[in-house]
Amino acid sequence: xxxxxxxxxxxxxxxxxxxxxRFGHHVTCASNGVEAIDMFTSLxxxxxLLDVMMPxxxxxxxxxxxxxxxxxxxxxxxxxxxxxxxxxLLKCLEAGGxxxxxVPFEPVVLQAKLNAxxxxxxxxxxxxxxxxALAYHSNRMEREQNVVSHMLAxxxxxxxxxxxxxxxYLAPANEFNGDLVLTKGGPxxxxxxxxxxxxxxxxxxxxxxxxVSQTFFDLAEKGLxxxxxxxxxxxKLVKLLPDDMFCAAFVAxxxxxxxxxxxxxxxxxxxxxxxxxxxxxxRLVPEHMALGILSPEEFSSQVSHCFVEKNTRLITYTxxxxxxxxxxxxxxxxxxFETLLLRYARERDFDGLVGALQxxxxxxxxxxxxxxxxxxxxxTNLPVSRPDTNVTHLPFRLVxxxxxxxxxxxxxxxxxxxxxxxxxxxRAHKTTLYLLLAExxxxxxxxxxxxxxxxxxxxxQGFDEYYRTREERLAKLEDxxxxxxxxxxxxxxxxxxxxxxNSENGFIECQDNTEDDELLTFGRGLQxxxxxxxxxxxxxxxxxxxxxxDLSLPHA
Amino acid sequence: MSVSRDFSNDxxxxxxxxxxxxxxxxxxxxxxxxxxxxxxxxxxxxxxRETDYLDSSxxxxxxxxxxxxxxxxxxIQLVNxxxxxxxxxxxxxxxxxxxxx
Numbered sequence: 229x230x231x232x233x234x235x236x237x238x239x240x241x242x243x244x245x246x247x248x249x250r251f252g253h254h255v256t257c258a259s260n261g262v263e264a265i266d267m268f269t270s271l272x273x274x275x276x277l278l279d280v281m282m283p284x285x286x287x288x289x290x291x292x293x294x295x296x297x298x299x300x301x302x303x304x305x306x307x308x309x310x311x312x313x314x315x316x317l318l319k320c321l322e323a324g325g326x327x328x329x330x331v332p333f334e335p336v337v338l339q340a341k342l343n344a345x346x347x348x349x350x351x352x353x354x355x356x357x358x359x360x361a362l363a364y365h366s367n368r369m370e371r372e373q374n375v376v377s378h379m380l381a382x383x384x385x386x387x388x389x390x391x392x393x394x395x396x397y398l399a400p401a402n403e404f405n406g407d408l409v410l411t412k413g414g415p416x417x418x419x420x421x422x423x424x425x426x427x428x429x430x431x432x433x434x435x436x437x438x439x440v441s442q443t444f445f446d447l448a449e450k451g452l453x454x455x456x457x458x459x460x461x462x463x464k465l466v467k468l469l470p471d472d473m474f475c476a477a478f479v480a481x482x483x484x485x486x487x488x489x490x491x492x493x494x495x496x497x498x499x500x501x502x503x504x505x506x507x508x509x510x511r512l513v514p515e516h517m518a519l520g521i522l523s524p525e526e527f528s529s530q531v532s533h534c535f536v537e538k539n540t541r542l543i544t545y546t547x548x549x550x551x552x553x554x555x556x557x558x559x560x561x562x563x564x565f566e567t568l569l570l571r572y573a574r575e576r577d578f579d580g581l582v583g584a585l586q587x588x589x590x591x592x593x594x595x596x597x598x599x600x601x602x603x604x605x606x607x608t609n610l611p612v613s614r615p616d617t618n619v620t621h622l623p624f625r626l627v628x629x630x631x632x633x634x635x636x637x638x639x640x641x642x643x644x645x646x647x648x649x650x651x652x653x654x655r656a657h658k659t660t661l662y663l664l665l666a667e668x669x670x671x672x673x674x675x676x677x678x679x680x681x682x683x684x685x686x687x688x689q690g691f692d693e694y695y696r697t698r699e700e701r702l703a704k705l706e707d708x709x710x711x712x713x714x715x716x717x718x719x720x721x722x723x724x725x726x727x728x729x730n731s732e733n734g735f736i737e738c739q740d741n742t743e744d745d746e747l748l749t750f751g752r753g754l755q756x757x758x759x760x761x762x763x764x765x766x767x768x769x770x771x772x773x774x775x776x777x778d779l780s781l782p783h784a
Numbered sequence: 785m786s787v788s789r790d791f792s793n794d795x796x797x798x799x800x801x802x803x804x805x806x807x808x809x810x811x812x813x814x815x816x817x818x819x820x821x822x823x824x825x826x827x828x829x830x831x832x833r834e835t836d837y838l839d840s841s842x843x844x845x846x847x848x849x850x851x852x853x854x855x856x857x858x859x860i861q862l863v864n865x866x867x868x869x870x871x872x873x874x875x876x877x878x879x880x881x882x883x884x885x
Binding site: 453487488530533614657660662663666685695752755 | 790791792793794796797799801805807808809811829831833836837838839840841843844845863864866867869871872875876885
């Protein structure tokens with residue numbers, strides 16, 4: 229140990245340092261407070277023996293300064309005093325003294341006191357170390373929570389809950405919500421809703437929100453079905469979550485016209501359809517286990533469908549709602565919730581319902597996350613996504629010669645349309661272009677080349693027979709060439725294509741079927757070409773079909 | 785799989801979804817999708833959300849389905865058609881024979 233002796237009397241210095249050196253400690257002497265303070269930092273003493281009466285700076289003044297220099301670690305200060313009047317002793321203690329040694333010095337007592345104080349100092353040292361470690365971990369934890377919280381906030385940025393037809397009440401039990409409510413409009417003006425409840429509360433379940441929300445937004449953007457969505461959620465969660473964690477979920481899609489509701493309920497309390505009169509019309513009971521439990525092979529994505537009347541409301545909630553307790557420690561229960569719900573249902577008073585739930589709960593500690601969602605079914609009025617229709621400004625011409633190998637292989641028209649779709653502005657027209665090209669191509673192939681008679685398609689069997697004959701004749705095809713010539717004129721935004729074969733025969737079906745009251749199973753092809761093109765013509769004595777399509781025409 | 789077939793939990797709806805291109809190349813698959821529907825008179829829902837292309841042969845297949853199912857189903861709905869696909873159905877006046885929703 230490092231012992232600092234502060235005493236102005238050389239006799240005391242000599243006597244004390246002699247004694248203490250014998251105990252095996254390192255000793256340094258100072259003659260007054262100022263000297264002691266000067267050497268304190270470099271010396272870093274473990275125990276200070278301090279005289280009371282000294283010139284320049286006495287013990288009462290020195291003690292608090294040394295204590296301050298020692299910082300968080302306890303510095304034992306033992307006053308050297310010959311005085312035994314209580315007032316001085318009290319003053320020593322007030323100045324920060326921890327103990328006294330009196331003259332003449334008793335070696336045994338001195339050693340015992342030094343050891344005792346050394347132990348306290350040691351304890352203080354290790355406490356400081358632990359506090360530092362604790363503070364470090366606490367900081368780190370806070371930093372990491374901030375990171376997760378930031379990531380969650382970003383992940384949920386896409387989550388809009390401001391829809392005229394949607395009302396939500398979300399009350400997490402602590403900072404991180406183990407419940408997850410996600411919504412997004414699809415490309416067809418349809419609307420998707422996800423209500424999830426991860427096992428447990430706090431940070432761990434909240435991190436499950438990341439993969440689920442990312443997947444939800446991606447698939448909703450693509451307009452995929454609820455069945456596809458839940459399969460993908462489950463696949464991700466089974467892979468990511470530990471075995472004892474899972475996510476109960478209710479996933480629903482409302483069609484753009486608001487008439488069709490498709491849902492999958494895995495472990496969420498009965499969702500309710502409330503009719504215009506404010507009564508429960510239907511219970512959407514959980515039919516499946518929660519997400520993240522079953523392997524993709526065992527998992528069932530089977531959904532339910534309902535056709536809903538306008539202004540039907542879908543109420544869905546997590547079990548935090550029915551498990552909330554009141555002052556008497558009674559659970560709200562499903563029955564209690566439904567009683568409250570029906571009280572406010574007719575008036576469509578969602579805020580009233582939330583208020584009633586809060587009144588029930590009052591100041592009781594909330595043990596679980598609470599989510600309550602009300603979706604009013606009706607036309608969503610959400611935008612239908614439109615691809616970019618800006619037309620490319622460069623003129624082009626593309627001539628494709630299809631020989632029997634290309635014709636017999638996989639549909640050459642889809643390849644052609646896929647290639648054209650890479651051109652700016654044409655992608656938006658791919659469905660219609662495919663229709664026009666496919667009809668023109670099939671007409672050429674089936675009638676000019678294969679000499680098939682559409683008339684046989686009239687019956688169900690005929691339809692099959694027609695395509696069977698088509699396959700047979702196609703297989704035998706030799707020395708055939710079908711030419712497709714595609715041109716684009718930017719001045720009038722016209723995409724024109726002509727199609728012809730090297731066959732001697734012209735188009736058999738030059739006359740089109742105009743009986744538009746009858747829906748025939750054949751002869752519709754040319755009618756469709758007429759409907760979707762701006763100009764149709766037969767050239768080269770009916771052997772070449774010429775079609776113009778206007779890219780600037782308004783879309784569907 | 786370009787054609788999928790799934791009954792709803794209550795067995796009252798049969799959803800047939802067609803992915804990508806809908807034409808005569810799916811003639812067998814499509815017929816299989818609406819075969820063996822049982823006696824429960826389900827509503828058949830043709831989900832076109834992932835259908836990008838169709839031609840007159842697909843229209844013929846839909847009409848054949850309607851003819852073949854007759855009164856063994858409660859109805860046939862063509863749903864979730866993208867705008868351009870919807871236009872083809874509308875111009876062909878399929879609304880006279882199907883519910884297009």
